[in-house]
Amino acid sequence: MIPGYISIKNPVQLSLKRFLAKNRYSKVGVLTDENTVELCYPKLKNDLPVHTVFTIHSGENHKNLDTSKDIWEWLSARRFDRNSLLINLGGGVIGDMGGFCAATFKRGIDFIHIPTTLLSMVDASIGGKLGIDLGPFKNQVGVFRLPGKVIIDHSFLETLPDNQRISGFAEVIKHGLIYDASYFEILENIADLTDADWKTLIYRSIEIKNEIVEEDPVEKGLRKILNFGHTIGHALEGIFLQQNGAEMLHGEAVAIGMICESWLSVRNLEMPEANHQRIVATILKFFGNKDLNQLNESAYVEILLQDKKNVENKICFTLLKDIGKAVYDVEIDRAGAIEALGYYRNLKT
Numbered sequence: 001m002i003p004g005y006i007s008i009k010n011p012v013q014l015s016l017k018r019f020l021a022k023n024r025y026s027k028v029g030v031l032t033d034e035n036t037v038e039l040c041y042p043k044l045k046n047d048l049p050v051h052t053v054f055t056i057h058s059g060e061n062h063k064n065l066d067t068s069k070d071i072w073e074w075l076s077a078r079r080f081d082r083n084s085l086l087i088n089l090g091g092g093v094i095g096d097m098g099g100f101c102a103a104t105f106k107r108g109i110d111f112i113h114i115p116t117t118l119l120s121m122v123d124a125s126i127g128g129k130l131g132i133d134l135g136p137f138k139n140q141v142g143v144f145r146l147p148g149k150v151i152i153d154h155s156f157l158e159t160l161p162d163n164q165r166i167s168g169f170a171e172v173i174k175h176g177l178i179y180d181a182s183y184f185e186i187l188e189n190i191a192d193l194t195d196a197d198w199k200t201l202i203y204r205s206i207e208i209k210n211e212i213v214e215e216d217p218v219e220k221g222l223r224k225i226l227n228f229g230h231t232i233g234h235a236l237e238g239i240f241l242q243q244n245g246a247e248m249l250h251g252e253a254v255a256i257g258m259i260c261e262s263w264l265s266v267r268n269l270e271m272p273e274a275n276h277q278r279i280v281a282t283i284l285k286f287f288g289n290k291d292l293n294q295l296n297e298s299a300y301v302e303i304l305l306q307d308k309k310n311v312e313n314k315i316c317f318t319l320l321k322d323i324g325k326a327v328y329d330v331e332i333d334r335a336g337a338i339e340a341l342g343y344y345r346n347l348k349t
Contacts, residue, residue: 036159098113113151127210232341
């Protein structure tokens with residue numbers, strides 16, 4: 001069941017009007033990037049009361065303290081008070097950082113998410129995780145706080161380039177792998193993402209994530225299964241963030257992470273090899289194989305050691321007992337993490 005704070009059935013304009021009619025704010029701000037201010041903001045600007053817009057640079061390399069400072073200073077300069085609203089219009093970076101800035105500005109002002117990417121619709125905007133990166137360490141500084149509303153309109157997917165749509169599909173695949181084997185079977189049989197029933201897939205992915213988050217809101221137990229693919233994935237993202245001019249989208253990194261962590265699942269939890277091969281085939285079909293031969297293994301291990309799930313310097317993974325059955329807090333040593341990366345490097349598409 002999808003909770004009331006998430007709106008998915010109505011067009012964005014109607015949901016936004018209803019929310020604003022129920023809540024009277026002294027000031028309203030809209031946080032965008034250079035893409036969403038051009039492609040998405042025009043769709044809703046006429047349905048907003050008097051408001052101001054702040055545009056930041058897109059990309060994970062801007063999800064940091066410097067950009068947060070710019071946002072806080074913008075809110076201060078516009079004299080936002082604690083009865084103000086920040087609307088985060090964008091993908092995961094906008095939602096994570098905008099929510100974090102709102103949750104900490106004057107000890108917290110209201111915010112809502114209007115996700116415009118598949119990744120943010122099915123994952124980043126759901127569940128109340130907010131934060132920014134600290135150097136190469138993903139989401140190292142952050143808080144848990146639910147938005148006042150999440151308004152999902154899958155028509156925004158039409159504004160995305162193919163690589164962004166595919167990136168978000170990694171999180172959709174993850175939901176099937178950790179929680180619902182029959183859902184994964186539907187996903188692995190999709191031949192072409194241009195023919196995907198996005199409205200149905202988004203709805204089911206949100207249901208899965210919400211069921212998990214409702215049982216464990218602040219990630220003390222079950223919610224950790226949502227990190228499948230992310231231990232290695234975040235390490236790869238961090239390395240690419242350190243390399244000038246290099247970019248690895250979140251979903252691309254998680255896709256690699258899921259292949260590596262599926263391989264670890266076979267060796268540590270005896271997941272059937274045949275199901276591992278299904279996972280590999282499905283991910284490679286949509287994401288291909290990225291060349292990681294020049295990746296610095298020492299930097300890779302150093303970032304793994306900073307993962308938020310670790311306990312007493314032990315690298316803790318979420319792995320799969322089988323498709324649809326995830327196990328969290330599985331300790332893997334450095335050698336195993338390096339071997340998993342080596343397995344991926346030797347794959348052929």
